[in-house]
Amino acid sequence: MKYQLITISLSTLLMTSIASAHDVWLTAKPISDRIIAEIGYGHDFPSKGRLPNRQDYFVLPRITTEQGSEPLESTETDYVYEYKQHLKNTENFIISTNMKPMFWSRTKKGWRPLDKQQAEQASYCQFSVKFAKTIVSDGNLKLDSYIFKPIGQELEIVPINNIFSNNEQVDLFQVFYRGKPLSHSQVEIDSAEYIKNSHNHSHSHAANNESKHPPHTAEYSVTSNNDGIISIKHLPAGEWMLLTKYKQPFENREQCDESVAVATLSFKR
Template identity: 30%
Template sequence: MKTKIMLLLLMITTALCTQAFGHELWVNALPIENGLFRADIGYGHAFPAPEPIADDRLHIFKPLVLVTPEKEMAMVQSGENYAYQIKTDLKKETCMVLGFYRPTFWSKGVSGWAQTDRLQRPDANYVEEAVMYGKTIVNINGATDDALIKKPVGMRLEIVPLVNPATVKAGDKFPMQVICDGQGAKLTEVTGCFAGFSDKGYMAFSGRTDLKGLIDFIPLKPGYWIVKAKQALEHQDKKRADEVVLLSTLTFTIME
């Protein structure tokens, strides 16, 4: 009975946390077909399904970036406005795809949310500068190397896996570090869920980093997972916003 109550509290808490985040950013990598490496920007509430990005928000997103052990390559948008691709001859490598949501001011007032700062909307009740990052790990043809993915890529808020998820089994510890502005993000909440877990924003995992930003994430079952971290920092220019809100996600697959 106690376990059921604790699980219910976790689901309620993480649901409220997800609502506070609003839209989230993540990255999905797709199977290589005919020499094309493909990936999608996920933006919304329905992980892992991507959805068309509203016209007035398209400018916020940078093109996806494919990172291999040899180089970084900007991907090309093709088809749906969230879809990207690039020609590749990758055979058996571990690589990453990175997504970036440019710093964007959002204000909240009696008429709702708008893409404005406080200078543009003096009567706003709250203003934040939102910055989001997404990263996915791709193991091509059974690759398990971890040298590339263990290196931070320079995101202000970043989830860095300390081993390759290809070597992690369901129920095992998956060590990670959350970094904020180059330092371990201490006592930062980390949540996660697998595709199909819930259509209401509930999380299957919730924990906090230690004083060095380290955490052992535990994937409960095989499947496609998303891990999230968030930091809200006081904005340096109070004339424009109250806070800078950073959100970072990491997606990966845990095999059978």
């Protein structure tokens, strides 16, 4: 899979905080004759992102239905996108995006969006790419079959039973990496209510770009089995986000230390 790396101006470099410390998620809902989607970027799911000048960080979101996949359009509001075309079926659909890959190196002056060859005296480098997906349903007991299949993200969480139905006893999800089930993958699961209560704190970004956030403990944490499947007691009504990571050594260790993929799946039931 080929990626477009982000290029950042010097002024942005000096002002930005470490992106690897921020989660990325999506929310979406039909409004009148269109669908509105918002990219979340930070720690306060399900709110949309607030940091300015981040439009170029993200790939244009796409909507996936039984008919295929189409891009959304940008709006005048940062992190907000819309789909104006008429859908034959708006009972359920998927919105997806990803944050463009970036190098992040830790230096004496803090984190910088550079690899180890570009950054001065870097002690650690991470090549990071983040994927986000949200599934929207009107609560219909029957979901279209494509909902239960990967849409092609490098790292992806896919439901394998109807997460919107009150008839289910457990929720089942499967983690995929490059199209294959990923075993022994830790998946964190948080509700919006839990995040609001546990993240009721102030945080700041110091002058050296060190992000000051208390450690996060997930509401639930589950590890996938040999088939990449996780099982959890049926989640109550609310807004939910699942997050998983996959780390591996970077192919050129002189350039960077690790390659890290992060994926989120969000939904409301």
